[in-house]
Amino acid sequence: MPYFCMQHFISEKQDLALIQYYHHAAPLKLESGQILPAVQIAYHTYGRLNAAGDNVIWICHALTANSDVAEWWPGLVGQGKVINPERYFIVCANILGSCYGSSGPLTENPITGKPYYCSFPMVTIRDMVQAHMLLARHLGIRQIYLLVGGSMGGYQAMEWALMEPAFVQRLFLLATGAAESAWGIAIHTAQRLAIEADSTWKDDRPDAGAKGLKAARAIGMLTYRNYQTFVRTQTDPDFSKIDHFKASSYILYQGDKLVKRFNAQSYWLLTKAMDSHNIARGRADRLEDVLATIQQKALILGITSDILCPPEEQRFLAKHMPYSAYYEIDSPYGHDGFLIEFDIIGQVLRDWLEGRLP
Numbered sequence: 499m500p501y502f503c504m505q506h507f508i509s510e511k512q513d514l515a516l517i518q519y520y521h522h523a524a525p526l527k528l529e530s531g532q533i534l535p536a537v538q539i540a541y542h543t544y545g546r547l548n549a550a551g552d553n554v555i556w557i558c559h560a561l562t563a564n565s566d567v568a569e570w571w572p573g574l575v576g577q578g579k580v581i582n583p584e585r586y587f588i589v590c591a592n593i594l595g596s597c598y599g600s601s602g603p604l605t606e607n608p609i610t611g612k613p614y615y616c617s618f619p620m621v622t623i624r625d626m627v628q629a630h631m632l633l634a635r636h637l638g639i640r641q642i643y644l645l646v647g648g649s650m651g652g653y654q655a656m657e658w659a660l661m662e663p664a665f666v667q668r669l670f671l672l673a674t675g676a677a678e679s680a681w682g683i684a685i686h687t688a689q690r691l692a693i694e695a696d697s698t699w700k701d702d703r704p705d706a707g708a709k710g711l712k713a714a715r716a717i718g719m720l721t722y723r724n725y726q727t728f729v730r731t732q733t734d735p736d737f738s739k740i741d742h743f744k745a746s747s748y749i750l751y752q753g754d755k756l757v758k759r760f761n762a763q764s765y766w767l768l769t770k771a772m773d774s775h776n777i778a779r780g781r782a783d784r785l786e787d788v789l790a791t792i793q794q795k796a797l798i799l800g801i802t803s804d805i806l807c808p809p810e811e812q813r814f815l816a817k818h819m820p821y822s823a824y825y826e827i828d829s830p831y832g833h834d835g836f837l838i839e840f841d842i843i844g845q846v847l848r849d850w851l852e853g854r855l856p
Contacts, residue, residue, distance in 0.1 A: 515542045517565065517599060520633050529774075532619040536608050539633045540599025541565050541591035544575070545583030547638065555581055555644045556634070557590045558651035558658075561768055562760050564598035565590045573840020580844040580851070586643070591633055593626045593654070595767045600629070603763035604704055615702045616763055622774040623653045627661060630654070634665075641665055644851070648672035648836040649807060650768075653775040659794050660777060669796040670847060672836040673804055675811035676785045677776035682806065685721055686769035689714035693766050700763075707762025712753035714765060719752050721806040724832040789818035796822040797850045799836070799843065806833040823856045 522537040542565045547554065557567045557575070567590035568575045575581045581588060592600040595618065599605075603618045634642070645666045647655030652674025659666045678686075692713035693699050699707030732745035777788045798816045800809030809826055816824035825846050829835035836843065849855045 515544050515566070515568065517542060519599060520636050522629075522632050522636075526625075526629065526632075528619055528625045529622045530620050534594075534601060534619065536601075537594075537629055537632065538599070538601045538605055539591050539629055541589060541633060542567065543637070544568060544588040545586050547587040551638075551640045552643055553586050554639050554642045555586045555588050555646065556630075556639075556642045557581075557588065558630075558645070558647035558654035559590060559593065560647075560649040560651045561772070562756065562765070563651075564596075565592040571837065571840075574844050574847070580848045581646075587639075589634075589637065589639075591630050593768070594629050595621045595626075595764055595771060597761040597764040602761075603767065604761055613702070613704075615706070616700045618763070618767065621767065621771050623650075623657050623771055624661070626771070627654055627658045630658070631662065641667060644668045644670060646670040646672075647674060649674055649833065650772055650775075653678075653772065656777055656792075657775075659792055660781070660788065663791075663793060666794055669792075669794050670799075670850075671796060671812070671815065672799045672843070673801055673807050673812070673833055674815075675807055676789060676815060677778065678773050679807075679811070683773045685717065685806070686773055689717050689769055690766050692717060693762050696762070699766070704761060707766075708757045711760065711762035711765055712750075712757050714762075715753045715756040716749045719749055722832060722834045724803050724805050726803065727830055727832055730830065785814075786818045789815060790820060792819045793821065797847065797855070798822050798824045799846065800824070800826045801831075801833065801835040801839075802826060802828045803830055804833045804835065823850060825850075825855070 518541055520539045520541065526534045526537045528534065559567065563570050575588060577584060592598045594600055595602045597604045603614050603616065605614060606612065607614045642665060645655045645658060652671040655669055655671060659669055693707050693710035696707045696710030699710050728745055732748050734744045778785050782788050796819050798812050800812035802809060813824065816822045827839055827842050829839050831838045
């Protein structure tokens with residue numbers, strides 16, 4: 499079966515942006531000390547940069563998303579939405595290590611002329627941000643009006659705000675935290691064990707580790723939603739069953755769906771990158787002290803039912819970031835609520851941008 503992750507097919511409708519690529523020919527030194535001899539960044543833009551250069555909204559995506567943010571966040575990005583390309587120049591770039599066009603296991607190593615596969619070096623959140631800084635300069639961006647990130651995207655947004663404080667004007671952080679929690683690291687470790695249990699995962703082919711990836715996705719799905727969500731949506735009405743339950747079919751379906759569009763080696767690598775997230779590393783002994791240095795105005799949003807990155811992590815951010823506003827939404831969708839609750843999130847963001855929230 500063909501493997502479609504590397505080449506993301508975008509609709510050719512005129513109202514949708516097409517994927518673009520930035521090729522940075524110079525070496526990029528990673529936080530580990532390893533070197534990428536060259537860097538490719540896949541990205542999407544929507545709208546136009548205005549003459550003043552002050553209308554940029556940059557959206558950082560989460561673990562398995564791609565750079566076509568209008569596709570996966572349609573309730574927030576698009577004409578008539580709060581993040582409107584008629585008003586803003588919107589940018590979303592694929593992260594290092596992914597398999598949607600940026601440098602990662604499936605891209606070509608310019609030294610060998612072959613895909614990296616498992617030889618692609620370890621990357622951190624800071625490495626991802628460093629690569630996106632290069633793209634921002636390439637696009638002629640002098641400042642970011644609003645930097646947005648949910649979940650792993652929030653990790654990138656916080657790091658960028660700290661790495662280039664004068665470049666980032668405002669932050670919108672959803673379902674995210676200042677450091678990867680012990681809970682998150684444990685989940686990621688279990689997911690990597692599932693991938694590593696597939697004897698093919700280190701093979702030099704795009705579909706390596708597919709069965710392991712399916713199992714890893716199953717673990718992830720249990721954390722993206724919650725007990726209440728599964729009971730409400732996946733309970734079988736037929737009490738005579740002894741096998742082939744609705745909840746089981748749902749998990750198998752979600753695993754198969756990810757396998758068709760993603761790569762196990764990228765998944766393994768990116769969960770390692772999430773584990774590396776800690777804004778205090780190399781800066782201070784306490785997260786609180788680093789958060790206190792963030793001078794950007796920030797809107798922070800938590801979701802009551804989120805068990806992966808619970809609201810206590812967002813409340814911690816809001817408590818220690820001096821210019822932050824906190825809003826918590828009551829959603830039944832758990833962590834995935836930041837991708838689903840378009841209406842309420844859009845209204846909160848609009849109110850904040852227009853000064854109706856503190």
